[in-house]
Amino acid sequence: MRKEDVEKVIDILRREFPRWNAPVVSLIAQKTGDPFRVLVCALISTRTKDETTAMVCKRLFERIKNVDDLYNIDEEELSRLLYPVGFYKNKAKFLKSIAEEIKKNYSSQVPNKLEDLLKLKGVGRKVANLVLSEGYGIPAICVDTHVHRITNRWCLIKSKDPEETERKLTEILPEKYWIEFNKLLVAFGQTLCKPVKPLCGVCPIREYCEYEFKTL
Known part of the structure; x- marks a missing residue:
């Protein structure tokens, strides 16, 4: 080309x-405009089919609305909510760690800079750029x-x-x-x-x- x-x-x-079929992360971003949900959904979606991601995100966001909810939820309950996404137990640990970092260092607001997003446990360039582009509308x-x-x-x-x-x-x-x-x-x-x-x-x-x- x-x-x-x-x-x-x-x-x-x-x-x-x-x-x-639009990617589930894009649908969530379009529907909610919420960087937190984009971040969570993007992490869940890695090594997981879109259909499974959509099902789990729907269930999860009925229970968790923001960083504080994620911070307060028990890890075992979070793991159950994430099942059957790939590596759901590891992702539960990552999400709990991320909630703690965002609450402590960013006043419970998902950061909007690449270097800050990359500091979050389990977040690589793919997820970070997705949060910037889909969550914040920042070119990435x-x-x-x-x-x-x-x-x-x-x-x-x-x-x-x-x-x-x-x-x-x-x-x-x-x-x-x-x-x-x-x-x-x-x-x-x-x-x-x-x-x-x-x-x-x-x-x-x-x-x-x-x-x-x-x-x-």
Whole structure:
């Protein structure tokens, strides 16, 4: 894919997006505009299918409304609420630690700076950038497995890991697209551009893609 085709491709993805399943984190951000819920949901979603994440988040947010609720809940009860997400016991520990850090160091408000978010236990660049972009509307490119795979599959970039992907995308992608880029590619990746047997034959951006193993 040529750099000059990126805007055309994003326009097509925007047009097709309503037909696909939007990422659950994006739906929560759109519905609530709450950085706390975006942070919690983003952590829960790692290594977990979107359907499971959605179910667990719905149940969890009936019990937990803010950082103080998360701080006060018993870890064992939190673990039960998180089941069956992947590594739910570890995530319960991370969330309890995060609640303590935010309550102690940020007056119970989720920080809105990358360096502060990265100080929170269990929060890496993917989750931090998702909180910035989806929770606060601050331009940031969240690179998850879909963004890393698809942008390399397009031959838009060539990178070995998500951090390198993020760096290269910030160099070539206009900032006005940073916030929405993740949700567009996650929906696209879950629906059409799958890791195995992508549905190239019905892909709306097929003509711009340089994937060498295109299927009919």
